[in-house]
Amino acid sequence: MDSKRLRDVYEDLHRHPELSFQEHRTAGVAADWLREHAYGVVDGLGVTGVAGILQRGDGPAVWLRADMDALPVGEETGLPYASGVDGVSHACGHDMHVTWLMGAAAELAAAEDWRGTVVAVFQPAEELAKGAQAMVDDGLAERVPRPEIVLGQHVAPLPAGMIGLTPGPMWAASDSLRVTIHGRGGHGSRPETTVDPVVIAAATVLRLQTIVSREVSTTETAVVTVGAIQAGAKHNVIPDSATLLLNVRTYDPKVRDRVLNAITRIVRGEAAAGGAPRDPEIVIEESAPTLTNDVAAAERTRRALEPVAGPFGVVNPGQLPSSEDVQVLATAAGSPITFWLVGGADPTPFRGATTVEQFIEVAGRIPSNHSPLYHPIPEPTIAAGVTALVSAAREWLGDRAR
Structure with a gap:
């Protein structure tokens, strides 16, 4: 050649x-x-x-x-x-x-x-x-x-x-998810009239960190990463929604299922706890075995x-x-x-x-x-x-x- x-x-x-x-x-x-x-x-x-x-x-x-x-x-x-x-x-x-x-x-x-x-x-x-x-x-x-x-x-x-x-x-297997949390926007000076999706998103991010530490065995492998938080455009405006971009890495299909199910449970649970007017949307956008x-x-x-x-x-x-x-x-x-x-x-x-x-x-x-x-x-x-x-x-x- x-x-x-x-x-x-x-x-x-x-x-x-x-x-x-x-x-x-x-x-x-x-x-x-x-x-x-x-x-x-x-x-x-x-x-x-x-x-x-x-x-x-x-x-x-x-x-x-x-x-x-x-x-x-x-x-x-x-x-x-x-x-x-x-x-x-x-x-x-x-x-x-x-x-x-x-x-x-x-x-x-x-x-x-x-x-x-x-x-x-x-x-x-x-x-x-x-x-x-x-x-x-x-x-x-x-x-x-x-x-x-x-x-x-x-x-x-x-x-x-x-x-x-x-x-x-x-x-590893890789799954990339888009999570959309719905709130009710309004003026930043009157948060009591809104459902703030930014607060719900923040609580969700923290809770997601417990999946690997509390739901995956030390003999198993998983990574959950929140790569992006997208919400709002101005200092004094509470937005209608917040988006999280997640990536999950696993080797064992059973661990993968457990982690994805935990993400769904946590996202829905935090949205409900925050008073979200409707269920969040969870979409797997990219997936490799x-x-x-x-x-x-x-x-x-x-x-x-x-x-x-x-x-x-x-x-x-x-x-x-x-x-x-x-x-x-x-x-x-x-x-x-x-x-x-x-x-x-x-x-x-x-x-x-x-x-x-x-x-x-x-x-x-x-x-x-x-x-x-x-x-x-x-x-x-x-x-x-x-x-x-x-x-x-x-x-x-x-x-x-x-």
């Missing part, structure tokens, strides 16, 4: 970030690349999703997935190829994911020593946790061969080339990754609170999934680290995904990710010699 050309592709994608379900240019770049390398292309899946199909006789099918969307985050890296779109950037690194999959697709197309089917899946709207489901709803599993395995990887603030793979639950690597598949994939992992090798970072919707693709296909991290950071700050815990500690001190300062170093990150994806795919594809 021409490394300079792939580097140019990466810088081009980085300069032209596109938000969720708006990835028209990115999808076009991916589709043109696939056609150039003899893939059959199905595009427009879930609005902007693309699937490339390359078949080499009978054998297993493998889905390789990359997400394409950017974030509404202004870039502050100062890179010569920084985002040219105000307030939008690839702060999560999905441009790297697209580059990896394009490179892997080209390498597999150039090789003649495997059999089966490679399906390159370029997915929209991961940041909304809606893109995978959109592709499924648009018939992805019926329009391409069903896979024996779904494979994917995510760039991370670990030393470039390091691979992190956790068997079993790896990334727990990303659970099939244990046997993860072990098989790990063996394929170890020879190409570079000096830092393959490590087990354990369960992480990040979230992903790639599990939706595997569930829809009825197939196991293996998903891993690929380090993309300058190795210098990690000098002296020898344990997984130390590497993760250092990673917490440098710009990470979703930061306006975050960016992977292109090399050796591009080459490392392409090699990892190709090696994993080859492990699951058939061998011409057999």
